[in-house]
Amino acid sequence: MALEFEIPYxxxxxxxxxxxxxxxxxxxxxxxxxxxxxxxxxxxxxxxTRSFGTRTILNNVDLxxxxxxxxxxxxxxxxxxxxxxxxxxxxxxxxxxxxxVDGYDVIQNGARVRERIGAAFVNERSIYWRLTGRENxxxxxxxxxxxxxxARTQVDAxxxxxxxxxxxxxxxxxLSAGQRQRLIIARAGLGAPTCMLIDEPLRGLDEAGIAxxxxxxxxxxxxxxxxxxxxxxxxxxxxxxxxxxxxxDGGVHTWAEDGSDGLLLGTGPA
Amino acid sequence: MMRTLEVVRIFALKDxxxxxxxxxxxxxxxxxxxxxxxxxxxxxxxxxxxxxVGTPDEYFSYVVVGVTxxxxxxxxxxxxxxxxRSDQVEGTLEILAxxxxxxxxxxxxxxxxxxxxxxxxxxxxxxxxxxLGFSASPDWLSVLLVLIVSIPMFLTIxxxxxxxxxxxxxxxxxxxxxxxxxxxAGGTLFPTSVLPExxxxxxxxxxxxYTLKAMRGAMLEGQSPAHLLSxxxxxxxxxxxxxxxxxxxxxxxxxxxxxxxxxxxxx
Numbered sequence: 001m002a003l004e005f006e007i008p009y010x011x012x013x014x015x016x017x018x019x020x021x022x023x024x025x026x027x028x029x030x031x032x033x034x035x036x037x038x039x040x041x042x043x044x045x046x047x048x049t050r051s052f053g054t055r056t057i058l059n060n061v062d063l064x065x066x067x068x069x070x071x072x073x074x075x076x077x078x079x080x081x082x083x084x085x086x087x088x089x090x091x092x093x094x095x096x097x098x099x100x101v102d103g104y105d106v107i108q109n110g111a112r113v114r115e116r117i118g119a120a121f122v123n124e125r126s127i128y129w130r131l132t133g134r135e136n137x138x139x140x141x142x143x144x145x146x147x148x149x150x151a152r153t154q155v156d157a158x159x160x161x162x163x164x165x166x167x168x169x170x171x172x173x174x175l176s177a178g179q180r181q182r183l184i185i186a187r188a189g190l191g192a193p194t195c196m197l198i199d200e201p202l203r204g205l206d207e208a209g210i211a212x213x214x215x216x217x218x219x220x221x222x223x224x225x226x227x228x229x230x231x232x233x234x235x236x237x238x239x240x241x242x243x244x245x246x247x248x249d250g251g252v253h254t255w256a257e258d259g260s261d262g263l264l265l266g267t268g269p270a
Numbered sequence: 271m272m273r274t275l276e277v278v279r280i281f282a283l284k285d286x287x288x289x290x291x292x293x294x295x296x297x298x299x300x301x302x303x304x305x306x307x308x309x310x311x312x313x314x315x316x317x318x319x320x321x322x323v324g325t326p327d328e329y330f331s332y333v334v335v336g337v338t339x340x341x342x343x344x345x346x347x348x349x350x351x352x353x354x355r356s357d358q359v360e361g362t363l364e365i366l367a368x369x370x371x372x373x374x375x376x377x378x379x380x381x382x383x384x385x386x387x388x389x390x391x392x393x394x395x396x397x398x399x400x401x402l403g404f405s406a407s408p409d410w411l412s413v414l415l416v417l418i419v420s421i422p423m424f425l426t427i428x429x430x431x432x433x434x435x436x437x438x439x440x441x442x443x444x445x446x447x448x449x450x451x452x453x454x455a456g457g458t459l460f461p462t463s464v465l466p467e468x469x470x471x472x473x474x475x476x477x478x479x480y481t482l483k484a485m486r487g488a489m490l491e492g493q494s495p496a497h498l499l500s501x502x503x504x505x506x507x508x509x510x511x512x513x514x515x516x517x518x519x520x521x522x523x524x525x526x527x528x529x530x531x532x533x534x535x536x537x
Contacts, residue, residue: 086535089368090529091364091529091532093529111372121535125360126364130287143277144370
């Protein structure tokens, strides 16, 4: 069955081009339902542009992350990776272009978008330090609209999944940076969001923590979430991502194994 | 509406959990209330016996109601801004802005526990004041009505402070100025009649003037709800009808402004 899909930046278009093109191909993906056809799922950015002052951070950027996909967007510091996440998370507005979450525009339908996303930014102060890890997760589970019992169940499951059970009764102030990092990313999984926006998930983690985190992120994609991860370096993410992109000079490029910009090569685990 | 109340409850419980980690501050608050009442008691001994404020006991009762209610309303006005600022500085504001909660629910959540604390502190202050000579003939229904009308109205004035914080990373200073002006002109510590003519416009404009008048009427003179509604409390209701929707609009607009600027994570 021929389906339309997009790949960003084929090599023939040359470096600096970030516009996607449409191709027809045999793809082992299920046909979208009619409602999905009206409201495409996952993350979509088209012609996204954002400046701060006179500096243009994102310039006409296109990106798409489909449900069930773990995409990694790599780029140097200041390239605009986190700005991209923040736009999808509705905390920064684009100057031009559009960003959609499950078909909902981040500007027109911000409330709908916020119901669908789980976000984790690099900021270890984004949790309440004088609450325990468990109390933090329960608080945010309730703000996501989960009932008390559902919150308890989900929090227990996330603590287990990210190997945080033992330290869950400690104040966040008493946790290590890596433990806080895992807690912040556990929070992004509350309410089983359809789209996850994760900033530098491996930052500050030891080897065991990295393995736990990668397993958690893969599990999120496996349950059908569109997972967008941004990081300054690919490191261990490379082997686990379904799609790899590079953000440079304000545009998104696919990433080639030899480090040059090129056609998408990273396919992640089977 | 239910969702808003649920969010308010969640944030009040969160603030309570955090407050309980600072146990000493609650005890210190009680001592402050005790010393405050003692201070006003001795001041009343000095400034009493005048045609303006009556006997020392009458002035003491006058000032106890003024200070107690003003403390509650100050908490209602100030805490949305101060807690918004705390979340901004501590780094939790941006992630709260990604949650599916409305700006109004968030602002009410910021204020819920401090207002409840201030009401509890007010009750303690009244209990302390009784043996010192505080005498009242309250109409409890009227007292309740004054609180029900005035607290939400002052809470929404507080939304403006939170809006300033979101928009320009400042707001507590502005709200402090507003509270100080209202306290001075509204008759918290002394009758407004002693103010110079040039400041009377502030008295007329300040919603605190009418709220204090209504509460003193309810607490000290036992005025009925109908009597209050036809007078000072009616004015408070008019203020509420204007300020509540206006402040809510400004708060929502400030969130949109901060999102457009990308300044939610700035402090």
